[in-house]
Structure formats: structure tokens, C-alpha cells
Amino acid sequence: MLTDQELVVQVINGDQQAFAELVERYQQAAYNLAYRMLGNPGEAEDAAQEAFLRAYQHIKRYDTSRPFKTWLLSITSNHCIDRIRKRRLTWLSIDEPLPPHPALTSSAPQPEASTIAEERNAAIQALLSDLEPDYRMAVVLRYWYDMSYVEIADIMETTESAIKSRLFRARRMLAEQLQTGSTLALSVAMESA
Amino acid sequence: MAHNSYEVMMSLALDALLTQEEEKELNQHLQSCSTCAQLWDDMTIINTMFTASAEVAPPANFSANVLARVESYESGRRWYPWIVGVLVAASVIAASLWALPALFLSLGLPDLLAEWPVIGEIIDAATRGYIAIQIGVSWVVELANTWFSYLLNEPASLAVILTALVLASTWIGLLEGIKATRNAAVSSQTA
Incomplete structure (x- = not known):
């Protein structure tokens, strides 16, 4: 089985299938983080998908000395915090079930x-x-x-x-x-x- | 040791980051301080609750949806140079079409080519069209110019027009204000 770093190299060389493998490996980690942060399944799904897309778009910036999971969770984390801050500007409803x-x-x-x-x-x-x-x-x-x-x-x-x-x-x-x-x-x- | 320090120690204890001595010290404090003992109980409940909670799984189509977004991004990237290329080409063609007749006329080419029957007619029509557009544009420019210079030279007329505009907008604003007040009154009555 290929390591995350080897898959990343393949993604950089244009192999989308390698990225599909990374999504399979870390989809639960990214989705769970988004769900725990946002508290809403629909929004969590969208946020986690967006995090993967951003990872794909900026894959060349990934430092291979760090674990891929840490990098991905860092992107997901920043994106979720941004969403919460933007959400607060429009509506605040902590009392909603x-x-x-x-x-x-x-x-x-x-x-x-x-x-x-x-x-x-x-x-x-x-x-x-x-x-x-x-x-x-x-x-x-x-x-x-x-x-x-x-x-x-x-x-x-x-x-x-x-x-x-x-x-x-x-x-x-x-x-x-x-x-x-x-x-x-x-x-x-x-x-x- | 300050009360707050024991609270910090409780958090560290939950993450197993205390030395044996610190743990012993915390336990001794918890036996003598009921406030801290209560906080420790609550922190332990939270700890157990969160530790027992599993990761939630994404929906079944999650992976496919991510790849669809990636594909959409990639196809956008593939088309981007083409779109830019077409726009540049279209701009160059438009600019050429606008400039060529002028060049054509200035070189006197229509006179040379007019002797060729079909080409001569096409050139005649194109020239007439081009001249008509030029006349139309200059007419619009002249009209606008006349109006502006009239208004600038006649401050009184300008003042009258501006006053009329201000009065009209004030009147519209007043009407809207009255309407909004009425609506608010009606909705508060119904509520």
C-alpha cells in the first residue's frame, strides 16, 4: 500500500485516482471534525468537502515532513472556524435545537x-x-x-x-x-x- | 498553592500529564476542598462522556461528491486558457473591424477597387454604413455637449433642475415613510 506522501506525489503529477485514495482514507476524520465544530450534518458535509477541495488546490504547498492527516485537519479546522465566524455575522441561534x-x-x-x-x-x-x-x-x-x-x-x-x-x-x-x-x-x- | 492552579492541574490530570507528586498533591487538595472536588467530579463526567463518543461517519456519497467537485475545478482550469484566448481574439477582431475602414478610407483604396463590379458594391455599402455610424455617434456627442454647455452657461437653469430633483426625491421619501409607518401600525395591530 502506498504511503500518504507517495500518493501526494502522484496527485501533483496529475493522478486524480491517488487523490480519491486520500479522500477514502481521511473522509471520516475530516467530516467528524466539521460535524463536531458546526453541529449540523449538512453544513459539516459541505465544509469537509470544501476542505478536501482546498487541499487538492494547494497540494503543492503540502510539506511532506508533516503527516497528511494533520495538514488536512488544519485546513478543515481553519475553514470551520471561518464558517462559525461568518455565521455569527448573519445569525446567532444557540438556542435552536x-x-x-x-x-x-x-x-x-x-x-x-x-x-x-x-x-x-x-x-x-x-x-x-x-x-x-x-x-x-x-x-x-x-x-x-x-x-x-x-x-x-x-x-x-x-x-x-x-x-x-x-x-x-x-x-x-x-x-x-x-x-x-x-x-x-x-x-x-x-x-x- | 492558589485555587486556580489546582483547576489547571485537574485538566492536566485528565490528560495524564501530572507527575506522581503533583497527582498526590491534587488528591490531597480535593479531599479538603469541596468546591474543587465538585469541579473535579463534573470534569470527570464530561471526560467520560466525550471519551465514549465515537467519530461520526460521513454520508455514503461523500467521497464521490468530493471527487465531483475536484473534477469540476479541473475542467474549469482546463477551459480557462481557452476562454481567455477567445476573449483576446474577439477583442482584437473587434478593434480591427473598427479601425480597418478608417485605414481603408485614408489609403484611398475604395477608389482603386471600385472599378471591380462586386467588390466595388460591397465597399460602397461598407463605406456608407461606416459613415452613417460615424455621423450617428458624432450627433449624440454633439447633443450631449450642447446640453452640458447650456447647463454650465446658465446656472439659473441648472439650479431649477437640481431644486426640482431635490423636491421630487423628498416627496417620494415622505410618501414611502408614511407607507412604512402605516404598514408597521397595521402589522402591530394584527400581531
Whole structure:
């Protein structure tokens, strides 16, 4: 199997099939990041597709000493933060109920398990949506991608100590949200913990 | 140690970034401080909840849609030089068509070629058309010029026209304002 770097070289030489292979490898990583950041399946799909397209357009700028996944997630991260900022200029609706993710509602074998997963997911998204985009991104990369502080700092183009601070503040805010008990999170969190 | 430092330590503890001594110190503090103990419980709940949450999968057609966008971008890139080429060629042809008759007339070629029956007729028609366009353009320019010079030479007329424009726009603005106020009143009554 070819490495990511070998595939990138082929893409630069005009092989679109090599890019298709990279999309297959990292579509879930990019899509999940966009979904956790934006909280909406449709917008997440569009944002993740846009991130792949940008990666394709700027493939020559990719530094092969970095992992391709890190570079792609960095593009996705910047694009999602831009979208959130633009969205705030037009409308702000953190009180709107978040739509459940189709992947958690469609193909689960047991209805009860599906409902629990759906509720937990909605609770997580509700908690995340209250965080500032920079804090949200740090939390998502830490929990869903199991990244170290250094790796998160690399993606977010900041320092390790900034990430340490963002994670601490984000966790304190999330904990305070549990204390206020205003979201669905509390009950679901108690069940799932 | 300050209260805030223990809060930072809690976050680091969740990422397994504390030394054994620091962990011990944090545990001792949590046993004596109920506020921090509560925060630690909540942070742990969040930690468990988020850690247990799986990545969500993209829709089945995601990959195909990305490749369609890539293909669309590539085809745009393929056509771009052609589009630019056609536009440049069209501009050159248009400029030539506009300039050639003038060159033609200035060289006196119509007189030379007029002796050829068919070509002579074509040249006659083209020349007449070109002269007609020139007359039309100069007539429009002259008319505009006359109007402008009249208005500039007659400040009183210019003032009258400007005043009329200001009055008309004020009147329209007033009417629109009244209409908007009425609409707002009606909608607030119905609400």
C-alpha cells in the first residue's frame, strides 16, 4: 500500500485516482471534525468537502515532513472556524435545537440503543456549541483525535501553553454547564458516565 | 498553592500529564476542598462522556461528491486558457473591424477597387454604413455637449433642475415613510 506522501506525489503529477485514495482514507476524520465544530450534518458535509477541495488546490504547498492527516485537519479546522465566524455575522441561534446526526438515527440495530446514542450526541453537541470556536476545536482534537498538546498546537498554529490554557478553560466551562443543568447534557451524562 | 492552579492541574490530570507528586498533591487538595472536588467530579463526567463518543461517519456519497467537485475545478482550469484566448481574439477582431475602414478610407483604396463590379458594391455599402455610424455617434456627442454647455452657461437653469430633483426625491421619501409607518401600525395591530 502506498504511503500518504507517495500518493501526494502522484496527485501533483496529475493522478486524480491517488487523490480519491486520500479522500477514502481521511473522509471520516475530516467530516467528524466539521460535524463536531458546526453541529449540523449538512453544513459539516459541505465544509469537509470544501476542505478536501482546498487541499487538492494547494497540494503543492503540502510539506511532506508533516503527516497528511494533520495538514488536512488544519485546513478543515481553519475553514470551520471561518464558517462559525461568518455565521455569527448573519445569525446567532444557540438556542435552536440541534438536528440529530443521520448516522446515529438510521442504521442502529436496537431502537433503544439508537435513542441513547442520539440523545448523548445531541447533549455533546449542545455542550460544544456553547464554547468559543478556538476552545471547541481544542476539545474536539483532544477527545476525538486523541492528539497531544503539541499536535493540537501544530494544527491550530499556536503554542503548547495556549492549548493547555484553552483545554483547561474549556473543561471548566463545560463543567459549569453541567452545574447549571440547563441542557439535556446533565441527565444523559449521568446515564452514560 | 492558589485555587486556580489546582483547576489547571485537574485538566492536566485528565490528560495524564501530572507527575506522581503533583497527582498526590491534587488528591490531597480535593479531599479538603469541596468546591474543587465538585469541579473535579463534573470534569470527570464530561471526560467520560466525550471519551465514549465515537467519530461520526460521513454520508455514503461523500467521497464521490468530493471527487465531483475536484473534477469540476479541473475542467474549469482546463477551459480557462481557452476562454481567455477567445476573449483576446474577439477583442482584437473587434478593434480591427473598427479601425480597418478608417485605414481603408485614408489609403484611398475604395477608389482603386471600385472599378471591380462586386467588390466595388460591397465597399460602397461598407463605406456608407461606416459613415452613417460615424455621423450617428458624432450627433449624440454633439447633443450631449450642447446640453452640458447650456447647463454650465446658465446656472439659473441648472439650479431649477437640481431644486426640482431635490423636491421630487423628498416627496417620494415622505410618501414611502408614511407607507412604512402605516404598514408597521397595521402589522402591530394584527400581531
